Amino acid sequence: MDFFGAQDDARRKTWRLALLFGAAVLSLVVLTNLLVALVYGWAANHTRPAAFDPVAMVAALPAEYWAWISLGVVGVVAMASGYKYLMMRRGGRAVAEALGGRLIPPSTTDFRERRLLNVVEEMAIASGMPVPPVYVVEEPSINAFAAGHSPDDAVIGVNRGTLEHLNRDELQGVIGHELSHVLNGDSRLNLRLIAVLHGILFIGVLGRGLLYGVGRGSRRRSGSSGGAPALALGLGLLVIGYAGTFFGNLIKAAVSRQREYLADAAAVQFTRNPAGIAGALKKIGGLGSGSRMRTAAAGEMSHIFFGAAGRMTLGGLLATHPPLEKRIRAVDPHWNGEFVVPAATPEPAAASEAAPEAAHAAPEGVAFAAAPLPSGTDGASALEVHATPEALAATVGRLDDRGLAEATRLIAGLPAAVHDAAHDPFSARALMYALVLDDSEDSRKSQLEHLARHAEAGLPETLKRLLPAAASLDEQQRLTLVEMAGPALKQLSSRQYRTFMDNLAALITADQRIELMEWVLHRLLVKELAPHFGAPKIRRGASGHGPDPDCVRVLLSALAREGGRTPDEAEAAFRAGMAHMGLEGEFDPRPDPDFRRLNDALRALRKTAPLKKPRLIKACAAAVTADGRVSVREGALLQGIAAALDCPLPPAIYRA
Amino acid sequence: METIIVLVVLAALAFYLVAIYNRLVSLKNRFQNAFAQIEVQLKRRYDLIPNLVETAKAYMSHERETLEAVIAARNQALAGLQAAAKDPGNAQAIRDLGSAEGSLGSALGRLNVVMEAYPDLKANQNMMQLSEELTSTENRVAFARQAYNDQVTAYNSYRQSFPPVVFAGMFGHDQDAALLEFDDSAEIRSAPKVTFS
Numbered sequence: 074m075d076f077f078g079a080q081d082d083a084r085r086k087t088w089r090l091a092l093l094f095g096a097a098v099l100s101l102v103v104l105t106n107l108l109v110a111l112v113y114g115w116a117a118n119h120t121r122p123a124a125f126d127p128v129a130m131v132a133a134l135p136a137e138y139w140a141w142i143s144l145g146v147v148g149v150v151a152m153a154s155g156y157k158y159l160m161m162r163r164g165g166r167a168v169a170e171a172l173g174g175r176l177i178p179p180s181t182t183d184f185r186e187r188r189l190l191n192v193v194e195e196m197a198i199a200s201g202m203p204v205p206p207v208y209v210v211e212e213p214s215i216n217a218f219a220a221g222h223s224p225d226d227a228v229i230g231v232n233r234g235t236l237e238h239l240n241r242d243e244l245q246g247v248i249g250h251e252l253s254h255v256l257n258g259d260s261r262l263n264l265r266l267i268a269v270l271h272g273i274l275f276i277g278v279l280g281r282g283l284l285y286g287v288g289r290g291s292r293r294r295s296g297s298s299g300g301a302p303a304l305a306l307g308l309g310l311l312v313i314g315y316a317g318t319f320f321g322n323l324i325k326a327a328v329s330r331q332r333e334y335l336a337d338a339a340a341v342q343f344t345r346n347p348a349g350i351a352g353a354l355k356k357i358g359g360l361g362s363g364s365r366m367r368t369a370a371a372g373e374m375s376h377i378f379f380g381a382a383g384r385m386t387l388g389g390l391l392a393t394h395p396p397l398e399k400r401i402r403a404v405d406p407h408w409n410g411e412f413v414v415p416a417a418t419p420e421p422a423a424a425s426e427a428a429p430e431a432a433h434a435a436p437e438g439v440a441f442a443a444a445p446l447p448s449g450t451d452g453a454s455a456l457e458v459h460a461t462p463e464a465l466a467a468t469v470g471r472l473d474d475r476g477l478a479e480a481t482r483l484i485a486g487l488p489a490a491v492h493d494a495a496h497d498p499f500s501a502r503a504l505m506y507a508l509v510l511d512d513s514e515d516s517r518k519s520q521l522e523h524l525a526r527h528a529e530a531g532l533p534e535t536l537k538r539l540l541p542a543a544a545s546l547d548e549q550q551r552l553t554l555v556e557m558a559g560p561a562l563k564q565l566s567s568r569q570y571r572t573f574m575d576n577l578a579a580l581i582t583a584d585q586r587i588e589l590m591e592w593v594l595h596r597l598l599v600k601e602l603a604p605h606f607g608a609p610k611i612r613r614g615a616s617g618h619g620p621d622p623d624c625v626r627v628l629l630s631a632l633a634r635e636g637g638r639t640p641d642e643a644e645a646a647f648r649a650g651m652a653h654m655g656l657e658g659e660f661d662p663r664p665d666p667d668f669r670r671l672n673d674a675l676r677a678l679r680k681t682a683p684l685k686k687p688r689l690i691k692a693c694a695a696a697v698t699a700d701g702r703v704s705v706r707e708g709a710l711l712q713g714i715a716a717a718l719d720c721p722l723p724p725a726i727y728r729a
Numbered sequence: 730m731e732t733i734i735v736l737v738v739l740a741a742l743a744f745y746l747v748a749i750y751n752r753l754v755s756l757k758n759r760f761q762n763a764f765a766q767i768e769v770q771l772k773r774r775y776d777l778i779p780n781l782v783e784t785a786k787a788y789m790s791h792e793r794e795t796l797e798a799v800i801a802a803r804n805q806a807l808a809g810l811q812a813a814a815k816d817p818g819n820a821q822a823i824r825d826l827g828s829a830e831g832s833l834g835s836a837l838g839r840l841n842v843v844m845e846a847y848p849d850l851k852a853n854q855n856m857m858q859l860s861e862e863l864t865s866t867e868n869r870v871a872f873a874r875q876a877y878n879d880q881v882t883a884y885n886s887y888r889q890s891f892p893p894v895v896f897a898g899m900f901g902h903d904q905d906a907a908l909l910e911f912d913d914s915a916e917i918r919s920a921p922k923v924t925f926s
């Protein structure tokens with residue numbers, strides 16, 4: 074299944090989820106009503122315990138009671154789900170925090186943490202998505218999770234045991250599995266699932282609370298029997314709660330199990346190394362604590378993990394994950410059936426990743442020579458194009474070893490100064506400023522003056538130190554740095570973030586002329602950071618929604634203007650793009666000075682349904698490749714615009 | 730009937746309480762995560778200081794006391810950092826770190842004054858680089874501290890707002906978190922600086 078198919082499938086699963094949820098709530102309503110009827114009848118006939126007639130009891134309950142009870146149950150479930158849904162709107166980090174995760178500082182110097190961050194970074198850049206922040210959960214078992222509505226607010230979490238027991242290849246397997254959940258839209262589905270489950274499970278929680286309260290109350294007023302019906306009600310609610318748990322687990326299993334195989338397969342495709350993920354799974358089997366999670370919060374979130382969070386019940390009917398043996402056999406058919414007992418504390422293999430700088434050395438376990446990019450690549454230099462628009466669109470959201478090789482090469486090719494700066498909140502801002510500074514002496518001077526007045530102490534100095542290295546970066550590298558700096562920039566406080574964004578906007582508009590690339594970088598930064606700092610989220614359109622022709626025209630015109638050397642060439646590029654969409658339209662040769670039209674167009678196009686997006690990406694690719702040349706700038710533009718449309722495009726394609 | 734109404738009201742109340750609890754936990758998490766950033770920067774600063782003293786020693790053998798004072802202050806600040814890093818929610822530990830940092834700042838300030846008398850030392854390549862790095866680290870510390878203090882302020886003001894203030898104590902959030910203030914911020918900012926003229 075390709076990226077768009079998986080997205081669409083996740084959407085359809087959302088409908089199924091809603092249906093199952095409805096069924097579960099209905100069952101809960103009926104069960105609760107029956108329970109109350111029994112308790113009511115029992116309480117009314119208290120004096121004659123011998124006359125136990127359930128049918129008569131149910132019939133005896135007044136009709137309005139039925140209505141009220143049903144309303145109560147639906148209300149409570151809706152409240153519980155709604156509450157959790159609001160919590161989950163804060164994105165992946167809400168989940169990580171609920172599980173007790175601790176954020177790994179992007180500039181960490183701990184060997185194992187550094188290695189994990191490097192692995193996550195390489196793989197994220199390989200798939201064209203922003204690098205997600207990484208959390209560590211203090212649990213000795215081997216497990217990991219990904220959570221988030223989109224690649225922009227996604228986070229990765231791993232257990233301490235994962236860091237300690239897995240080697241680099243195995244980490245790659247696990248992270249590849251998790252990133253593929255994010256790219257396929259599983260992690261968004263999973264967040265919704267958490268909210269839904271919370272509502273269903275809440276009745277049981279309520280029952281437990283009632284039992285507890287009544288129990289304490291009756292102990293105080295020893296002897297009084299007034300609490301008996303409430304006690305029975307509490308007990309009953311608890312039983313219904315267990316029924317709710319059953320439904321909940323059934324839903325979880327129905328939605329998530331199949332997707333685990335897919336994610337495993339994606340991880341193998343990503344690394345071309347089945348030994349990685351198979352090794353991780355074998356170690357889970359060999360480790361005493363396996364992949365179990367001790368924190369209570371893991372219960373309702375068991376479906377977001379890499380391995381099963383709890384024990385298997387009912388012969389695996391309710392399992393969120395396929396059995397370990399089956400998963401291992403799926404990636405390693407020649408497995409001899411033996412688990413691997415992980416060594417207690419594997420030695421850090423040399424200090425190769427102890428410091429951020431060390432990431433420049435080709436990481437162990439990646440079997441290719443990392444040739445540094447030619448530095449100072451001219452943005453206009455042409456690249457050989459072997460890729461057709463169709464081939465380009467097919468790589469959206471794809472994780473493969475070629476992308477990984479390209480990402481490693483890109484990261485290794487970055488000057489050490491800018492690479493390090495991207496991992497530290499303080500210098501990451503300076504780096505982002507440096508990326509949008511002008512070439513011309515005059516406007517650069519006024520830009521620096523603006524920063525000296527409006528930025529925090531020490532920033533201009535840091536910026537000046539970064540400038541020589543930053544000036545030689547090509548567009549592809551700039552894009553990579555924007556993706557890379559995400560975790561560091563997400564560490565700013567809200568106040569610092571506002572200052573940063575204000576300054577960035579001021580720098581971009583300082584020369585009265587915004588370049589398309591600057592605009593794309595800014596667009597991506599906003600898209601990546603705004604959800605984290607609590608800006609309102611874009612609502613998605615209905616799934617039958619196709620791209621608006623006028624928006625397509627605006628977007629393709631902008632791309633064509635950038636790529637064509639002459640107006641005729643530009644118009645030809647535009648026509649090639651429109652032909653892919655099957656649309657007619659006038660080429661717009663005028664530049665868009667304030668980018669308002671392009672902004673609006675992109676915002677509207679972002680809502681396009683997943684299955685209609687490939688065509689849009691193909692059209693953009695066709696406009697870019699029309700003249701047979703793709704410059705690094707055009708390539709980065711295409712990648713940036715695709716990312717802004719929620720279609721992460723791996724960086725490898727231009728060098729195919 | 731009443732039971733149902735009571736149940737629904739109870740449920741609503743429970744949600745509200747859980748929401749307050751979660752918000753407190755999440756705000757606390759956030760300032761603790763922000764402390765990690767300060768920790769990284771302060772550690773770098775504490776690692777630089779012994780090198781600085783080592784370099785200075787070769788030139789200013791008569792100023793032993795000043796140098797020893799710097800090392801002592803550095804060690805105390807390092808201990809303070811370790812204590813605070815264990816539990817950034819502990820207001821006393823944060824205040825201790827703040828004052829230890831303050832003393833370190835003034836010790837460095839004195840060293841700075843003394844160094845004026847040793848033009849050779851100031852011209853030393855190694856020294857210039859160390860001073861430069863120290864200054865840039867100061868800026869990073871200040872920036873990380875600002876982020877931390879912003880998060881602490883968010884936590885404290887939520888904790889003190891009504892109605893959370895009624896329940897905060899019950900949930901184990903009975904204390905304001907302390908802002909990290911260095912006693913002598915002005916002096917720190919002018920820590921050993923070499924003018925390039």
